Amino acid sequence: MKLFDVYPLFDVNIVKGKGCHVWDDKGQEYLDLYGGHAVISIGHAHPHYVEAISRQVATLGFYSNSVINKLQQEVADRMGALCGYDDYQLFLINSGAEANENALKLASFHNGRTRVVSFSKAFHGRTSLAVEVTDNPKIIAPINDNGHVVYLPLNDVEAMKAELAKGDVCAVIIEGIQGVGGIQLPTTEFMKAIREECDKHDTVFIVDEIQSGYGRSGRFFAHQYHGVRPDMITMAKGIGNGFPMGGVLISPKFKPVYGQLGTTFGGNHLACAAAIAVLDVMKEENLIDNAAKVGAHLLEELKKFKAIKEVRGCGLMIGMEFEEPVKELRTKLLFEQKVFTGVSGTNVIRLLPSLCLSMEEADDFLNRLRHVLK
Numbered sequence: 001m002k003l004f005d006v007y008p009l010f011d012v013n014i015v016k017g018k019g020c021h022v023w024d025d026k027g028q029e030y031l032d033l034y035g036g037h038a039v040i041s042i043g044h045a046h047p048h049y050v051e052a053i054s055r056q057v058a059t060l061g062f063y064s065n066s067v068i069n070k071l072q073q074e075v076a077d078r079m080g081a082l083c084g085y086d087d088y089q090l091f092l093i094n095s096g097a098e099a100n101e102n103a104l105k106l107a108s109f110h111n112g113r114t115r116v117v118s119f120s121k122a123f124h125g126r127t128s129l130a131v132e133v134t135d136n137p138k139i140i141a142p143i144n145d146n147g148h149v150v151y152l153p154l155n156d157v158e159a160m161k162a163e164l165a166k167g168d169v170c171a172v173i174i175e176g177i178q179g180v181g182g183i184q185l186p187t188t189e190f191m192k193a194i195r196e197e198c199d200k201h202d203t204v205f206i207v208d209e210i211q212s213g214y215g216r217s218g219r220f221f222a223h224q225y226h227g228v229r230p231d232m233i234t235m236a237k238g239i240g241n242g243f244p245m246g247g248v249l250i251s252p253k254f255k256p257v258y259g260q261l262g263t264t265f266g267g268n269h270l271a272c273a274a275a276i277a278v279l280d281v282m283k284e285e286n287l288i289d290n291a292a293k294v295g296a297h298l299l300e301e302l303k304k305f306k307a308i309k310e311v312r313g314c315g316l317m318i319g320m321e322f323e324e325p326v327k328e329l330r331t332k333l334l335f336e337q338k339v340f341t342g343v344s345g346t347n348v349i350r351l352l353p354s355l356c357l358s359m360e361e362a363d364d365f366l367n368r369l370r371h372v373l374k
């Protein structure tokens, strides 16, 4: 049977990882500044993580959400303490799209409305509502194109105010930092204005922290730089360090109703063991502070490169925008310099390494980049 061929692949077979390095099947080592698309939070094959998952799968890998699973409460307690949202409620699912899907659904149950405000260049996933709030017509199938969404320019306070003033907007959904859109940052003024207008018009404020959250920005969530508290926060990627998991943090003003949301796999024992191990390591190794420190160093140094048109980002979520398409540069970085990086559109290279990236590894990357830009 053939695989359904939707991914343009690099001709590399990665078989092993350790920290911020991966190896291919020929034994070639690579520096991983991509983290498997912002997924690897605590580093590849961290011994505590390996031990926790191995122990759990040997004990109980899965049982359904029809019985008590104390590991879910442990995830909630530890996450609440680390992220500063101890008073919120946690709903666990399996992916980022599912997190946004459930957040939007809950918002609509809450205020009975169906219209959503999203922003230009937004990416929120590929399932029905998640893709409808994504600003990319190429991936919205006719069946998903249901007219629920208005896309407004990012950071345009007046446009957002005018739309919410219509009084029928169910939710505003915005990324903590736009990832797929090329590392675009919302301003503090904008985030505060969304909070105010949502309060005024009973609209639900959802921040998608699937890529920008879980310590990547140098704070647990990127929106915490702006001093706002959304009604819901969606997470995935780094939460399980590669184990598929997603979550929605839900403000106390939403009251749970039996059966309104649900999932077979979400919050299963093995996923929870992975998530607990990730939180242990993040705390133990101060990875959020490390992301802030190493990220600031990278940003400062990258801004000195004359060949880069603009450097944007926060912590270890960095975009380098070039005048010309970056396809060749990224290919050279991978095959000549043995560095994995990400991409946004045609002209932006994205850096999304594990939060354990050391200063030495950051400098090593800068040297390798210098080689291809000279």
Ligand SMILES: Cc1ncc(COP(=O)(O)O)c(C=O)c1O
Pocket (backbone or CB within 6 Å): 095, 096, 097, 098, 100, 123, 124, 125, 126, 175, 179, 180, 208, 209, 210, 211, 212, 236, 237
């Ligand atoms: C901001 C954001 N939201 C949602 C998603 C979708 O997550 P998933 O691929 O786990 O469904 C992504 C994935 O890249 C993302 O970057």
